[in-house]
Amino acid sequence: MTFTNPVHDHNFPDPGALRVGDVYYVYGTNDGVHNVPLLISMDLVEWTLVGDALPELGRWAESGRTWAPEVLRTDSGYVMYYTARSPKDDLQCLGLAVSTSPGGPFVDTAERPFIAQTDEGGSIDASPFTDADGQVYLHWKNDGNHVGVATHLYGQRLSSDGRELLGEPVRLLTNREPWHGHVIEAPQMFLRDGQHYLFYSAGAFDSDGYAVGYARCDSPLGPVHDAPENPILTSGPGAAGPGHCSIVIGPDGDSTWMLYHAWPPDAIGSGVSARGRRLWLDRVEWRDGSPVVHGPTANPQPEP
Numbered sequence: 001m002t003f004t005n006p007v008h009d010h011n012f013p014d015p016g017a018l019r020v021g022d023v024y025y026v027y028g029t030n031d032g033v034h035n036v037p038l039l040i041s042m043d044l045v046e047w048t049l050v051g052d053a054l055p056e057l058g059r060w061a062e063s064g065r066t067w068a069p070e071v072l073r074t075d076s077g078y079v080m081y082y083t084a085r086s087p088k089d090d091l092q093c094l095g096l097a098v099s100t101s102p103g104g105p106f107v108d109t110a111e112r113p114f115i116a117q118t119d120e121g122g123s124i125d126a127s128p129f130t131d132a133d134g135q136v137y138l139h140w141k142n143d144g145n146h147v148g149v150a151t152h153l154y155g156q157r158l159s160s161d162g163r164e165l166l167g168e169p170v171r172l173l174t175n176r177e178p179w180h181g182h183v184i185e186a187p188q189m190f191l192r193d194g195q196h197y198l199f200y201s202a203g204a205f206d207s208d209g210y211a212v213g214y215a216r217c218d219s220p221l222g223p224v225h226d227a228p229e230n231p232i233l234t235s236g237p238g239a240a241g242p243g244h245c246s247i248v249i250g251p252d253g254d255s256t257w258m259l260y261h262a263w264p265p266d267a268i269g270s271g272v273s274a275r276g277r278r279l280w281l282d283r284v285e286w287r288d289g290s291p292v293v294h295g296p297t298a299n300p301q302p303e304p
Contacts, residue, residue, distance in 0.1 A: 002300040003045040003281070005238065006262070010049075011276025012037065014186070015259045016070035016127070017246040020102045024248065026259065026279070027053055027080070030066040036082060038103060043251055044259070044281055044304045050103065054082060058095045058108030062087050068186065068244065071102060072128035072136065072162045079162035080106040081126035081138065086113050091122030092143050096163065115140065115165075121147040125244075128162060129189035129220055136162055137220040139172070139187040139198070151175050153187045153200060155221045170221045172198065179203065179211065179231055186244040189220055192256070195289060196220060201243035202231070208268050210241035212260065214291060232293050233260065239280055239296035240265040247284065250304035256284040257304055258293055 013029040026039045026047070034052035041047045057063055061084035069082040078099045086093040093113035097106035117123045122143035129137045136158040144151040153173040157166040175184045180202040190197045196217035203210040213230030217223070233242050239262035246259045261277035281304075282295025294301075 001303045003303050004300050005280045005282070005296065005298055006278035007045050007281045008039060008047045008279035010278070012039065012279045013261045013277040014068040014125075014244045015246050015261060015279055016068065017248045017259055018071045018073065018102055019248060020073065022251070025071070025102045026246070027069040027071060029068060030064065035063065035066045036069045036080070036106070039279070040103070044248070044257060047279070053104035054080065054097055054106045054108075055104075056107070057084055058097070058110050060086055060088065060093075060110060060112050061095055061108070065092065067092070068125045070127050072130070073102070074136070074160065074162050076161045078102050078106070079128070081114070081128060083124040083126070086116065089113070089116055089118050089122070091116065091118060092124050092146070094123045094126045094140060098163070117142045120144055120152075121149060125186045127186075127188045128158070131220055132191060132194075134160070135220075136160060137189065138165070139189055141185045141187060145183040151183050151185065153184055153198070155189075157221070172217070172222045172224045173200070173215060173226065175202065177202075177226070177230070179209075179213070181209070188245065188247060189217070190247045192286065193289070197291065198224060199245055199247060201245070203241075203243075205241065205243065206268070208235040208240040208263075208265070210243045211235070212243055212245050212258075212293070227290070229290070232291060233258070233295060235265075236296035236298070238265065238298035239263070240268045242280065242296055252304065255304060256286070256291070258282050258284050258295070262296060
């Protein structure tokens, strides 16, 4: 059996994936109807939109700019980290919502954002990670490009239930490489064969220069060693500005796949906000410990 990208041919930016049993849940940026649209799949290819995983935002948040949600599974339930605008701070900040089910509804009862970083332009793109020893971490980006300062990828330990930050945040990576442009964002930590990999996106999100790179990490909190071959996923046939990836293990329990969004090529420069980003899926091969993405792949390819 084969499939052809995009696997979800509708607007679905910033996918954040979670597998629970045999079901894949992917949470996305607001679509004008849902704060957090939710897709589910059994095979990573056929996706069903099931509704809004976060029907109501926290009292601190304003609707309309709910971005890049991801969910952590814990022994006490599920925790969603999401980005929304805080009118009090006049910035995008990070919120925390909880549910007993991966499908929600998630509820945020806080009066203030979970992370704000008001002196660094705000905070967005939170991504949780559970290490091999069970310790839990959160990675995110300060929204520095919003206020004309440097952008950094941060990491910090979480409590086992994912609801409290422990210790101090650590700066892991800064936008210094030419291909980064003014921004690095969308961090996701991934563990394979004892090695930590930090995947991230960089460049202007609404351009065909947006792309995906990675860094090897000595631990979930660094030090970080940016890969010299970056970027590893760039624009290609049918997909412009691919990015904000989520790495998942396939249904076979072994293969590695990358879910990401990309613009239709003719959307760039012609009102991209009205066209929307589609959900793409491509295989990741590991060569001498380095991830190699087979994509963007617009032709039929074997299903996971």
